[in-house]
Amino acid sequence: MEFRLLGAVSVATEVGVLPLGPAKRRSLLAALLLRPNHPVPVDRLTAALWDHEPPLRSRGVIQGHVSRLRVLLATADAEMFGVELLTQGTAYVLRMPESLLDAHRFEELVTLARGQRAPADAVAMYQEALSLWQGPALTGAYPSQPLQAAAQALEELRLASVESLAGAWSRMGEHARAAAVLRAEAGAHPLRESLSAALMRALQRAGRRTEALDWFHRTRRLLADELGVDPGKELADAYAMALRGTDESEQEDGGRDAGRGPVGARAAVTVTSPAPSPAAV
The missing domain is CATH 1.25.40.10 (Tetratricopeptide repeat domain)
Known part of the structure; x- marks a missing residue:
């Protein structure tokens, strides 16, 4: 498994590149990968996804993208590589060996x-x-x-x-x-x-x-x-x-x-x- 920022934001696996979907979801993953193994507060994720005032349900949108990323990682057996997307209070952290980035x-x-x-x-x-x-x-x-x-x-x-x-x-x-x-x-x-x-x-x-x-x-x-x-x-x-x-x-x-x-x-x-x-x- 390889997480990529040096080019298209993507996750490569043995069976191909994961279908990350829309730009907002890629942005969320990018923000987490820029701080691997560190909690990234929701307000930072919000700033990464919206330039101006975010929508009223921005937190729900972020939660939805996090849920979808978890499903995608599970289908790629990410836990076998030591990768896990966790919730810590009002922050999210992508636990991973940094050698995968x-x-x-x-x-x-x-x-x-x-x-x-x-x-x-x-x-x-x-x-x-x-x-x-x-x-x-x-x-x-x-x-x-x-x-x-x-x-x-x-x-x-x-x-x-x-x-x-x-x-x-x-x-x-x-x-x-x-x-x-x-x-x-x-x-x-x-x-x-x-x-x-x-x-x-x-x-x-x-x-x-x-x-x-x-x-x-x-x-x-x-x-x-x-x-x-x-x-x-x-x-x-x-x-x-x-x-x-x-x-x-x-x-x-x-x-x-x-x-x-x-x-x-x-x-x-x-x-x-x-x-x-x-x-x-």
């Missing part, structure tokens, strides 16, 4: 990768971690503000891991591979300066100075047009390196990677509940 395994692999001395070992672990992603996080859930914030936090962890993977390739002298890893992400996230700077360094080290300079000018124009800002220090330093046509110490990537510290994904993606409006009190 793709987001937990992703975080664990990235943390291990960051501790590797050999770049080849780091590359293998980063690749395994990133292979767990099957699309944008929390796909299919209701796009409430708390769940969107959680999805964005997971995406930030993914992008940071891509940058770290490229840094590990560079420490192996595989600058073309580092550039290939970074180019797709830099194209998809053109305003993320750290990605563009890393791509420029990889291109420069791969002997593709003109491409590095072109990428800088492209990014500079986008920053000016979209945000009205100039390139930051990291991007400016990568540009200066490309202008000089000289390499900086490749140990820089390793130092940056090692200094990130633990990922802390679960803390970053906790679903929080906004303060209740006077009408809701």
Whole structure:
């Protein structure tokens, strides 16, 4: 059994993916999976399912979705895997081995990768971690503000891991591979300066100075047009390196990677509940 947040919110079993049903039910499951083995109060679940004032019978709707999830888990023999959806007062808790959750395994692999001395070992672990992603996080859930914030936090962890993977390739002298890893992400996230700077360094080290300079000018124009800002220090330093046509110490990537510290994904993606409006009190 596998619970998935890194792509469509889903539960995979030996006989196929469970039919979770509507977006609200997927959202409820996502909110519980973002805090596995911790009670999630009803007000947090309500915030995850409704952006504005919830319907009068919101608690009954949540209870109905919980009941349906319990039935689905029972049909998949979830208890055999140590999975149980429990009620604790005015909260619900999904008891489960966290190894069954793709987001937990992703975080664990990235943390291990960051501790590797050999770049080849780091590359293998980063690749395994990133292979767990099957699309944008929390796909299919209701796009409430708390769940969107959680999805964005997971995406930030993914992008940071891509940058770290490229840094590990560079420490192996595989600058073309580092550039290939970074180019797709830099194209998809053109305003993320750290990605563009890393791509420029990889291109420069791969002997593709003109491409590095072109990428800088492209990014500079986008920053000016979209945000009205100039390139930051990291991007400016990568540009200066490309202008000089000289390499900086490749140990820089390793130092940056090692200094990130633990990922802390679960803390970053906790679903929080906004303060209740006077009408809701």
